[in-house]
Amino acid sequence: MKQKQKEILKAVHRETGEPHGEMTELYPGIGITFFSVSGQDSFRFCHEPLAHVMEINYCISGKIGWNMYGGNQIYLGSGDFSLNTMDTCVNSIVTLPNGSCEGIVICIDLEQLTDAPPMPLAGSSVTGELLLEKYCKGGTCTVLAGNEIVQQIFQALYQSPEETRTAWQKVKVLELLLVLSGMEVSREKHLTEYRSEQVEIIRQVHDQLIENLEQRCSIESLSKQYLMNPTTLKNMFKEIYGTSIAAHIREHRMEAAAQLLQSTDLSVADVARKVGYDSQSRFSDTFKRHFGVLPKEYRKNLRK
Incomplete structure (x- = not known):
């Protein structure tokens, strides 16, 4: 043995x-x-x-x-x-x-x-x-x-x-x-045990959201696009990726924003738009909750 x-x-x-x-x-x-x-x-x-x-x-x-x-x-x-x-x-x-x-x-x-x-x-x-x-x-x-x-x-x-x-x-x-x-x-x-076809759909939803962070997609639009019940889509996504769709995508948006602040000279407003935020103040509030500092402070600290 x-x-x-x-x-x-x-x-x-x-x-x-x-x-x-x-x-x-x-x-x-x-x-x-x-x-x-x-x-x-x-x-x-x-x-x-x-x-x-x-x-x-x-x-x-x-x-x-x-x-x-x-x-x-x-x-x-x-x-x-x-x-x-x-x-x-x-x-x-x-x-x-x-x-x-x-x-x-x-x-x-x-x-x-x-x-x-x-x-x-x-x-x-x-x-x-x-x-x-x-x-x-x-x-x-x-x-x-x-x-x-x-x-x-x-x-x-x-x-x-x-x-x-x-x-x-x-x-x-x-x-x-x-x-x-x-x-x-x-x-x-x-x-829950899922069919592999359902899991593949959830992966496609995930990839679409991650590759298009500047866009905002509702659960309803995704469920229509992929022909999946909204509740099933939300539940499957959470079980497979460990968090809700909103929390998962927000995590990716913040990481992408941090990378842009570090590697580009884009303004905070432009960074916000590139990761799906029309409101700079809302973006800054979310960024601070995630990283503990405002975007401008984050960039300043990196450059120090």
């Missing part, structure tokens, strides 16, 4: 070029690793189709998504986690809507968990068959927003003191398995 997990991580490293921490074996058949990817929109994820190994993915920060069986796409934001066997995401394209993500991967050999569980779980109801039936039946992937108990468990996996971290991880992984085995999993608790 440990050797197989290392081979999987090597495959991911070959495809992404990103560093991954070594898999730490907590118990026979149970390992944990941390990942951090940035500076790209997507990468290919390749590994063997291990139907007996369950993967628990937890997103610490950022946003991550990937194609699942049947053409659906699933996204994790900060605090979300997913459970699936490693035959459901073979050779998939992983996307980073915001350009980066940090997270945790826990791999569990379900057969070994049933046949030779860690001593504290021996004789309990926690088995590989139970977890497989509850979360991964029929090759499905379960995606959930973490509740307070689950969040505390995951946070302890990476926030505990370094000198006792492995000990905490051993304790907390067993606690996680106990919680998962007893958790009521209703459809209402599942995060």
Whole structure:
């Protein structure tokens, strides 16, 4: 199991070029690793189709998504986690809507968990068959927003003191398995799973807005242009990119304005127009809320 997990991580490293921490074996058949990817929109994820190994993915920060069986796409934001066997995401394209993500991967050999569980779980109801039936039946992937108990468990996996971290991880992984085995999993608790065609539309909306920051587009006009219900458009955009359309575009407008103030001699009024503001005073107020200083002060400080 440990050797197989290392081979999987090597495959991911070959495809992404990103560093991954070594898999730490907590118990026979149970390992944990941390990942951090940035500076790209997507990468290919390749590994063997291990139907007996369950993967628990937890997103610490950022946003991550990937194609699942049947053409659906699933996204994790900060605090979300997913459970699936490693035959459901073979050779998939992983996307980073915001350009980066940090997270945790826990791999569990379900057969070994049933046949030779860690001593504290021996004789309990926690088995590989139970977890497989509850979360991964029929090759499905379960995606959930973490509740307070689950969040505390995951946070302890990476926030505990370094000198006792492995000990905490051993304790907390067993606690996680106990919680998962007893958790009521209703459809209402599942995060939304979208068709890849819908996700592609949201990406087109995003790209159009980012490439035309000087223009103002309403939700209604976008929904008519892309033939998508306004509520669906807003909800999907927030789930994929982590913020509302307005907040996301405002972030890009402010970053573009800062770049113009730094690299050009355009007046503040001209900069405001180039990033979609007809009112210089409104632009200046928004800029100050974002950067803590007015545009003129920002430029002056840079040139000092």
